[in-house]
Amino acid sequence: MPISASVDAWRHTHVFDEGNPLAERNTRGALVLTSVMMAAEIAGGWTFNSMALLADGWHMSSHALALGLSVLAYGAARRFARDKRFAFGTWKIEVLGGYTSAICLVGVAGLMLYQSIERLVAPTPIHYDQAIAIAGVGLLVNLVCAWLLKDGHTHHHDHGHRHEHEDHAHPHHDLNLRAAYVHVLSDAATSMLAMLALFGGKRWGANWLDPVMGMVGAALIIIWAYGLLHDTGRVLLDAEMDAPVVAEIHEVIGTSPVKAEITDLHVWRVGKGKYACILSLAVQEEATPDDFRKLLGIHTELVHVTVEVNQHRERQKIMPL
Numbered sequence: 001m002p003i004s005a006s007v008d009a010w011r012h013t014h015v016f017d018e019g020n021p022l023a024e025r026n027t028r029g030a031l032v033l034t035s036v037m038m039a040a041e042i043a044g045g046w047t048f049n050s051m052a053l054l055a056d057g058w059h060m061s062s063h064a065l066a067l068g069l070s071v072l073a074y075g076a077a078r079r080f081a082r083d084k085r086f087a088f089g090t091w092k093i094e095v096l097g098g099y100t101s102a103i104c105l106v107g108v109a110g111l112m113l114y115q116s117i118e119r120l121v122a123p124t125p126i127h128y129d130q131a132i133a134i135a136g137v138g139l140l141v142n143l144v145c146a147w148l149l150k151d152g153h154t155h156h157h158d159h160g161h162r163h164e165h166e167d168h169a170h171p172h173h174d175l176n177l178r179a180a181y182v183h184v185l186s187d188a189a190t191s192m193l194a195m196l197a198l199f200g201g202k203r204w205g206a207n208w209l210d211p212v213m214g215m216v217g218a219a220l221i222i223i224w225a226y227g228l229l230h231d232t233g234r235v236l237l238d239a240e241m242d243a244p245v246v247a248e249i250h251e252v253i254g255t256s257p258v259k260a261e262i263t264d265l266h267v268w269r270v271g272k273g274k275y276a277c278i279l280s281l282a283v284q285e286e287a288t289p290d291d292f293r294k295l296l297g298i299h300t301e302l303v304h305v306t307v308e309v310n311q312h313r314e315r316q317k318i319m320p321l
Helices: 003-008 021-048 051-079 091-121 128-149 175-204 209-236 244-254 289-296
Strands: 260-271 274-283 302-311
Touching: 021 051, 021 128, 021 175, 051 091, 051 175, 091 175, 091 209, 128 175, 175 209, 244 260, 244 274, 244 289, 260 302, 274 289, 289 302
Parallel strands: 274 302
Antiparallel strands: 260 274
């Protein structure tokens, strides 16, 4: 067999994530709807003097920016998917988009909190009927966008062999899509709070409800942003050594026919529910890296495996005379 033919058999693609065309298309649609409603709410908030409505509009402006960022991240990941400069693919471009969106959420929450406190200290009259109508339309738009972006799919796997532990779910969610969804969902919550505040103010004359609901909305957004920052940050920093797949690698090596000891192990995510690993082993018998790669092949989430095998000979003990 020619050398080139045998070498080609070992070549493999570094495109570990197939992308999410449907999510990209839905995110683009949500961006258009959000941008139109954002302009209407900001204009309505200033015109009718509603802090809750104005806060919702400014909040929605950040979502328009974040949705645009998500669309760009999808496009960049797809465009550079086969660029050799990206050693482990371009999936993390999407994760970086989600992380940046979460930072935007924190900034908007801070702006909402500041403006709400300002209105609480110096209240101004509100045109309730007009503000309620605009907030209602905004809520409807947010719910439509949330329906477009909802990613409720969960993944369970069965490797066709017995485990002593139960099957578990691996993290494989589209974090870029999740960031867009959290933005829209928080916007829907803000719209709902704005409507509650406006209805309460109109019925009981409690003008203070409007800025207080703005503060509640800001707190809710910060909580959601923290969760998103935590999940995307873990991926960007390769903090994956507590992932279930790590325990699976130890299990496979521990039950292999050739006695081996793991001396070094690195695992990180390269796609939605897909991992790469570098594994260093010490063995006392004749073995090749291919022997262990075949054993690990039952775990399909391991898409890029590098194995180093080191021969280990125990020193013979010499008894003193």
